[in-house]
Amino acid sequence: MQNWFMVTLVGRDQPGIVAQVTAALFAAGGHLGEASMLRLGGNFTIMMMVQLPADGERLRQTLTAVAEQLQLRLHIDPIEGALHQHLQPDVQIRVHSADRAGIVAQVTAAFAEAGLHILDLTSDVAGSRDKPFYIMQIEGYAERGMEPLQAALAPLLAAGIEVRLEPLDTLIG
Amino acid sequence: MAILEILTYPDERLKQVSEPVTQFDQALADFLVDLTETMEAGPGGVGIAAPQVGCWQRIVIIDCSRTRKPVPNHGRQILINPELTHWEGMAVGREGCMSVPDYTGNVIRATAVTVQAQDRWGEPFKLDCEGYEARALQHELDHLDGMLFLDRVVSRRSDLFRRKVYR
Numbered sequence: 001m002q003n004w005f006m007v008t009l010v011g012r013d014q015p016g017i018v019a020q021v022t023a024a025l026f027a028a029g030g031h032l033g034e035a036s037m038l039r040l041g042g043n044f045t046i047m048m049m050v051q052l053p054a055d056g057e058r059l060r061q062t063l064t065a066v067a068e069q070l071q072l073r074l075h076i077d078p079i080e081g082a083l084h085q086h087l088q089p090d091v092q093i094r095v096h097s098a099d100r101a102g103i104v105a106q107v108t109a110a111f112a113e114a115g116l117h118i119l120d121l122t123s124d125v126a127g128s129r130d131k132p133f134y135i136m137q138i139e140g141y142a143e144r145g146m147e148p149l150q151a152a153l154a155p156l157l158a159a160g161i162e163v164r165l166e167p168l169d170t171l172i173g
Numbered sequence: 174m175a176i177l178e179i180l181t182y183p184d185e186r187l188k189q190v191s192e193p194v195t196q197f198d199q200a201l202a203d204f205l206v207d208l209t210e211t212m213e214a215g216p217g218g219v220g221i222a223a224p225q226v227g228c229w230q231r232i233v234i235i236d237c238s239r240t241r242k243p244v245p246n247h248g249r250q251i252l253i254n255p256e257l258t259h260w261e262g263m264a265v266g267r268e269g270c271m272s273v274p275d276y277t278g279n280v281i282r283a284t285a286v287t288v289q290a291q292d293r294w295g296e297p298f299k300l301d302c303e304g305y306e307a308r309a310l311q312h313e314l315d316h317l318d319g320m321l322f323l324d325r326v327v328s329r330r331s332d333l334f335r336r337k338v339y340r
Contacts, residue, residue, distance in 0.1 A: 084275050086276070089267075120329065169241065169267070170217075170267040170268065171220075171266060171267065171268045171269065171305065171309055172218050172268075172269045172271060173220040173222075173235075173270055173313055173322075
């Protein structure tokens with residue numbers, strides 16, 4: 001039973017989305033894997049790994065009804081992935097700046113060039129309508145160590161983006 | 174000498190509260206050798222608690238001289254019947270556990286702790302730890318009370334505390 005699917009559901013947020021979607025999957029014999037479920041700008045977004053003993057058609061039938069009822073857009077992809085494929089992050093990056101276009105592009109381009117493999121990125125726009133600011137947290141794996149990442153900091157700081165780089169040493173006890 | 178089997182989550186026995194050690198005898202000394210060896214066999218392990226190997230006695234070992242990057246530490250410390258007598262500060266840090274394979278999470282811990290314990294001969298002593306070593310000690314002390322870091326994980330999305338950088 002290795003057939004995993006990546007299911008994406010997006011729509012206007014309302015209470016009960018997770019409960020109804022997952023109840024439908026459970027009733028159909030589905031098995032959930034890793035997932036990200038969060039509210040983005042008044043929408044609720046779900047990206048989750050789902051395993052179903054039958055083929056993708058069964059999954060589609062199961063989810064179409066509940067997606068229609070909740071007015072969510074549904075997308076299903078068969079995936080190669082599997083559980084227990086976690087990569088251990090070894091660097092944490094915190095970014096904030098007055099909001100403007102291009103922050104994510106600038107920061108991630110500089111770090112990608114320096115060997116950063118992004119494992120988890122969360123960003124948000126906060127502040128107020130007339131004074132918005134951008135915040136981003138990245139956890140990643142530094143393929144070439146911390147030094148190239150440190151070296152990539154200067155131009156970002158010069159561009160007025162606050163970027164903090166910290167090694168992430170996971171304690172194993 | 175032997176490498177002992179590590180109990181892994183969701184083994185219910187990891188929730189069991191450990192009992193104080195009363196006999197400081199040869200059996201204890203032998204067990205400490207095995208427990209140390211088991212900690213050292215775990216990749217990157219900087220600590221171990223007796224209940225992780227199915228021995229519900231209040232015994233922990235830490236050794237933060239084994240970290241990839243050096244941190245302030247007191248080398249290998251065997252703490253029997255440890256009691257936390259003082260703590261201060263709070264910081265978020267990433268933890269994993271030999272008893273919780275394939276998962277790591279952010280946990281808030283005190284940045285400095287003082288522990289009163291007994292050594293392998295039953296002699297009382299006091300240990301002051303900070304930073305990474307303090308975190309390791311708190312992680313192990315939790316095991317004695319049937320707690321795992323899973324019980325303390327905070328959301329990666331609400332990282333309210335800036336993680337202190339230890340040099």
